[in-house]
Amino acid sequence: MNWAVVPTCLPIVRRRCHACASQRLRASGKFRVNANHKILDVWLLALCTECGETAKLTVLERMTVRSVPPELLDRLHSNDPGLTAELLQDPAVQHRNRFVLDWDNAWRFDTGGSEHLDLDVIDVVVRNAARIPVRPTRLIAVGRGLSRGEVDRLIAEGKVVSAFRLSGKLSGDFTFTLKR
Secondary structure, three states: OEEEEEEOOOOEEEOOOOOOOOOEEEEEEEEEEEEEOOEEEEEEEEEEOOOOOEEEEEEEEEEEHHHOOHHHHHHHHOOOHHHHHHHHHOHHHHHHHOOEEEOOOOEEEEOOOOOOOOOOEEEEEEEEOOOOOEOHHHHHHHHHOOOHHHHHHHHHOOOEEOOOOOOOOEOOOEEEEEEO
16 A cells, blocks of 8 residues: 655745744745856745745855756756755755755645555555655554554554654655554
8 A cells, every 4th residue: 555745835944034033934936046257156035924025045156157957057047846846855955054844734645545444464655755754653543544642552562563663753755564
């Protein structure tokens, strides 16, 4: 059985606005490419959710034009929304700009229906399309129609087993087996 965690929109950028005290920016999906002779600077523009002020998130800094792949330049010039999502999730961009992503209300959970629920042993693969940090116990509870307490009890009884740590949050793919 395959389940999926799928983004529905771009996440909120958690970083202080330079104009007000807000900690929430929304990526605009637009890039600013600045060329100074043969040197490029590229920023992803984000708007404060409170005051609307524009913030620049550094993507490339002082790069020679020849060192930037032409396909990347084309995507930057066309304000490719897929590139915006990729760059927001890039750990190097996050570290350079000192921000974290807030995925609240920006993803959905797809269980693909309720077939095979009557089997004694169910192997489930959970695919995380965008490295969204989620609690596996929450997904299992929603996917099986249980409370989180019931899921914790099933884990303690050995009826839900996984090679992955099911407590806390995971941002990658994981698998688990559910026994009746």
